[in-house]
Structure formats: C-alpha cells, structure tokens
Amino acid sequence: MQKILFVAHCVLNTASKVVMYNSEEMAAEEALRRRFLTCALEKGVQLVQLPCPEFLLYGSRRWGHVSDQFDTPYFRRECRTMLSDILLQLKEYRSNNERFEIIGIIGIDGSPSCGVDYSCVGNWGGNLSDRDDLAEVIASARLTKGSGIMMQELAAMLKEEGIHLPMTGLFAGEPEKVMSLLK
Ligand code: SF4
Numbered sequence: 001m002q003k004i005l006f007v008a009h010c011v012l013n014t015a016s017k018v019v020m021y022n023s024e025e026m027a028a029e030e031a032l033r034r035r036f037l038t039c040a041l042e043k044g045v046q047l048v049q050l051p052c053p054e055f056l057l058y059g060s061r062r063w064g065h066v067s068d069q070f071d072t073p074y075f076r077r078e079c080r081t082m083l084s085d086i087l088l089q090l091k092e093y094r095s096n097n098e099r100f101e102i103i104g105i106i107g108i109d110g111s112p113s114c115g116v117d118y119s120c121v122g123n124w125g126g127n128l129s130d131r132d133d134l135a136e137v138i139a140s141a142r143l144t145k146g147s148g149i150m151m152q153e154l155a156a157m158l159k160e161e162g163i164h165l166p167m168t169g170l171f172a173g174e175p176e177k178v179m180s181l182l183k
Contacts, residue, residue, distance in 0.1 A: 002099060004048060004100055004102045005040065005045055005046070005104055005105070005181065006104075007105075008050055008052075008107045009049055009055070011033060013049070018062055018063070018064045029170070029172050032175050035179070036106075036170065036182070048086070050083070050105075051083070051086070053070075053075070053079050057078060065124070066124050067120060067121055068122065068123070069125060070112050075149055076149060076153055079154075080157065082150075083153065083157060084157075087157055087158075091163075094163070104166035104181045106169070106170055106178055107147070107170070108169055108171075109170060109173075110171065111148050111169075113150040114169075115148035117174075118144065118171065120141055121144045122137075122140045122142060123140055124137060151167070154167075166181060
C-alpha cells in the first residue's frame with residue numbers, strides 16, 4: 001500500500017514563496033519543512049503538489065497579502081479551476097484503495113491562501129505610497145484561526161464530493177500537527 005499526501009506547493013518548492021524578511025521565522029519553518037520531508041521520504045510517503053495560487057496569479061514580485069484581500073469571487077473561482085485537475089487525481093487514487101491510501105492534505109499555516117488551521121487577516125489595501133499610516137496598517141495584520149482562501153475552496157470541493165480527509169498546516173509553532181500525519 002502506498003501512502004499519499006497532498007501538500008501545498010511550497011512544501012516542495014520554496015521558490016514560489018513571497019519574499020520574507022523575518023529570518024528567524026523563516027528558519028524555523030524551513031527546519032520543520034526539512035524534518036517533515038526527510039521523514040516522508042524515509043517512510044516512502046508519496047507527495048502530490050498542490051498549485052501555488054499566489055505565484056500563478058501575482059508572480060514572484062508580489063507583495064505579501066492578507067486573506068481579506070484574496071477573498072473575492074474571482075480568486076475563489078481561480079483556486080477552484082487550479083484545483084479541479086488535482087481533485088480528479090485525488091479521486092483516481094481513492095478509487096484504487098488496494099494500492100493507495102491518501103493520508104491527508106498539508107497546507108502552510110499563516111498563509112492567506114494555504115493556511116489550514118491559521119490564516120492571516122488585516123485591514124490592508126490602497127495605494128502604499130500615499131499613506132502616512134503605513135506602518136500602523138501593516139502592523140494590523142494578525143494570525144487568526146481558520147483557513148486561507150484556497151484551502152477553504154479545497155475543503156468545500158472535497159465536501160461536495162463527500163470526501164473526508166485530515167487537513168492541517170505546516171506551522172513551526174505546532175510541529176506535531178504535520179509530523180503526526182506521518183506516523
Ligand atoms: S500561496 Fe500557498 S503554495 Fe504559494 S507560497 Fe503561499 S503558502 Fe506556499
């Protein structure tokens with residue numbers, strides 16, 4: 001039996017990530033990512049890569065965002081479009097349950113798109129250069145319980161198909177969440 005995990009795109013490809021400037025936070029996430037990947041490889045767990053909606057829609061030079069900014073009908077529809085072929089693959093693996101077991105879906109906690117248990121919210125928007133309260137507005141962003149927009153859509157698509165799978169996010173503050181899926 002081959003075990004399969006569906007993982008957020010940047011679990012396998014960190015080049016897709018928005019440029020981050022908090023090196024301590026990034027180092028902690030990278031350490032957990034490596035620990036998780038090493039364990040998955042050692043255990044022979046297969047990894048299917050989800051799309052990165054932010055890279056596809058906004059590219060490599062994008063600013064960081066909060067989930068309020070992605071909570072639009074168009075962004076949600078685009079997420080569904082990106083996920084539709086992935087969902088077909090998932091259903092095919094599930095249809096052959098003598099060979100395959102899908103053990104879950106891993107997102108990136110804190111991401112406005114791919115967070116599962118935590119996302120990021122804030123009252124962001126407008127022209128950056130014309131604000132004199134920019135530092136205050138940036139500081140208003142906060143981690144919040146709940147999923148990012150793409151993971152919300154993925155969960156809804158799975159529900160529509162009657163599929164129940166464990167979903168959690170890679171989060172350096174709670175490393176046991178992803179590691180426990182590999183047990
Ligand atoms: S949108 Fe998702 S896959 Fe893309 S960089 Fe952010 S967390 Fe990773």
